[in-house]
Amino acid sequence: MINWIEIISKRLTFLKKRKSFLIQLLGFRPGNQQIHNQALKHKSFDNINNNERLEFLGDAILNFVVSECLFSKNPNQEEGFLSQQRAIIVGRKHLNKVGKKTINSSKIKSSLKTIPESVFGNTLEAIIGAIYIDKGIEKTKQFIIHTIINSEFIEEFSGTDFKSELQKQIQKNKQKIKYKLVETDGPDHNKEFNVAVYIDGVNIAQAKASSIKEAEQKAAKKALNSVF
Template identity: 40%
Template structure:
């Protein structure tokens, strides 16, 4: 297992992945080891330093900066609140997962399928990929790739402007207007492989109206609220 890992670490990227970078994102990698890390999940990495977690952390910060700068320029008359909401929608796990699906990244990711909650995998790799691009090619090139090849090609900004993805806040407003009490409770905390999962329940006037799972309590509450709203 360890020998296979090191063989992979010091081999080049697959021709298919390099072609994907050229055709879908219009760039050619220089430091290929960065991208090998970006596509290596911790579930199979032999050493803590040889997976995509650190690149994911960096990519999250880089994308937040890129999107913030883009929105600030595109919407000169909009408030800070609007800009913050738009940025949150664009860099949300749901939207980054969508980009990962558009790029068909999953076949190129090294991970143990039984140990990973799949719904977060693609978005995490997108963040790690852009962390790698930033280190390899610099901020301006990273910005151009994300804005021109993903945001403007794969997303409809006018639809995102109208989209309200804060389901919990919407449900709170509904309950306040209806003079009903809304509470969320942790129903179960589990572990799937190396991922912690939380199941939250949503109660209206003490009655359980829905429940959902998430990789954080916050995510689980949002998904629970989304389910409840669909029944109202």
């Protein structure tokens, strides 16, 4: 005999967990659950009802929002600089890394044995498209700014070596510099490292990132902004 109560209970538990994941990912409670579920559906899982159309929409919205933010924040910069910065932010490698950090692979509906990094970036764009359909442009902007424009990986792709820049300043002033791992947090597959930079024994700045190298770069940037 089929235990319908048990089946319904398991289904409700599954839906509750999925909604909880979306709230954590999006930063708000989704209204249109169906469109967000579709954003997580790779074409290998469903060749027709997948996330490719949402990805197309999300890509266009992402470029618009990033362009608008750069235009507003850099009133004295020329077109070449703005284009270069936009290319870094919306670049495939950056989006793939942000997507892999923010989207749990188990939540992506796929028939692939292993999910390549490109799928995470594409899914991230599909999520942007879903947010726009569900909540409109303002919520979409908030998500893009928080998750992508201000991502912890931007410095990695910006081409600026803040540790080297800080080292030059330290040498000019004949000071001593040291980086120290203060804390490690999170599970093995998603660790976060907190690194502090000391100048002449004084803790000048701290920063967190998914690798010690990135955390050191972010801490060095903070130190440059606060001291020099």
